[in-house]
Amino acid sequence: MKTITLKTESKNSTIYIGKSILNNIGDICFEKLPKAKKILVVTDSNVAKIYLEKAIKILKExxxxxxxxxxxxxxxxxxxxxxxxxIIKAAAMLQFTRDDAFISLGGGVCGDITGFAAATYMRGIKYIQIPTSLLAAIDASIGGKTGVDIKEGKNLIGAFWQPEAVIFDTETLKTLPEMEYKNGLGEAIKYAILDGGDICKILKTGLDENNIEDFVYLCAQSKVNIVEKDEKEGSIRALLNLGHTIGHAEEAVSEYSIQHGMAVADGILVMVHAAKKNKEITEEEYKEIKSLIEKYDVGTGINFSLDTLMPFVFHDKKAKNDGINVVVIKGIGKCEIKKMSFEEFGEYIK
Ligand SMILES: NC(=O)c1ccc[n+]([C@@H]2O[C@H](COP(=O)([O-])OP(=O)(O)OC[C@H]3O[C@@H](n4cnc5c(N)ncnc54)[C@H](O)[C@@H]3O)[C@@H](O)[C@H]2O)c1
Ligand SMILES: [Zn+2]
Structure with a gap:
């Protein structure tokens, strides 16, 4: 098992990554939630069928x-x-107090909504994330962004609220549908480009059962390094949006029928093409990134025209009134945030 401590102004939370550590959730949860007399486990219908009974049994022990x-x-x-x-009503009916807690057992959807419920029930109670998807393990469960979608846009309502702990059992990936695994790989390629190093090395040699624990650890550490420097996305946390400007626009155009990680992989492809065109990376680096995306067959293969995507780029919640912060690829392990007007961004990626 590997652990990482994420230190922010609001709290220190511990991230545990390991094989079969679902068996340890009882010990970890009660160490992290010493005052809780009641715990509400929130999960989704797929994850419930596979893991809920086991998780409850371990917690009850x-x-x-x-x-x-x-x-x-x-x-x-x-x-x-x-x-x-x-979720809020269930906690109220069960007379949860401020000492009680929530646990999210599931993917990023479950983590985001449970975190937001925890952030707002009685103005904030403790919660723990037990991610079960690759995307949630390497990204969504870490860093305290919580929220829900409304018809007008994804994640438009939300809060920053750090979990007490994140517990990821690599064995849970065995039941994750293949498409969902690929979805997580879209975000993983983002870390490979942001960090280079061992994340990139593992992806090049081949991600498998033997290195998945190390891999998730490295991705999680990469996110932790950024979040510790900029918890509320005032500056460098925006690096984590690599590929997301186009990715979000694609998700919106497709009315969210395209998965997030796959749309991000498309967005990364657009950015790597643009970097080559604008002579910011070498031909070699271009080929290296492209071959990673091809090796893992991530991305949708759907090509929306710029005219279709741009209106959604304007409306993205990350857009500011005077333009957008674009994460530009300057090489593997070298990305920069550049403020661009919408016109400049359109030109840059054309
Ligand atoms: N908070 C953040 O910082 C952050 C970062 C990235 C993404 N997100 C959010 O995360 C969400 C996407 O997360 P996701 O891809 O995990 O989606 P998800 O939670 O919908 O999970 C994907 C699918 O896999 C199933 N599943 C999950 N784990 C399983 C397992 N072990 N076995 C079998 N089935 C399993 C789920 O039931 C679901 O059908 C989006 O809402 C996105 O906005 C948040
Ligand atoms: Zn993302």
């Missing part, structure tokens, strides 16, 4: 708190105010 659970229909469509309100 400690006999330190009453364990309750609530599950919602799996999928991004559930990251909404109704499901959020169901």
């Amino acid at each position: 400690k006999d330190k708190a009453n364990i309750y659970s609530i599950s919602f229909e799996a999928g991004e469509k559930s990251k909404n105010l109704n499901v959020y309100s169901d």
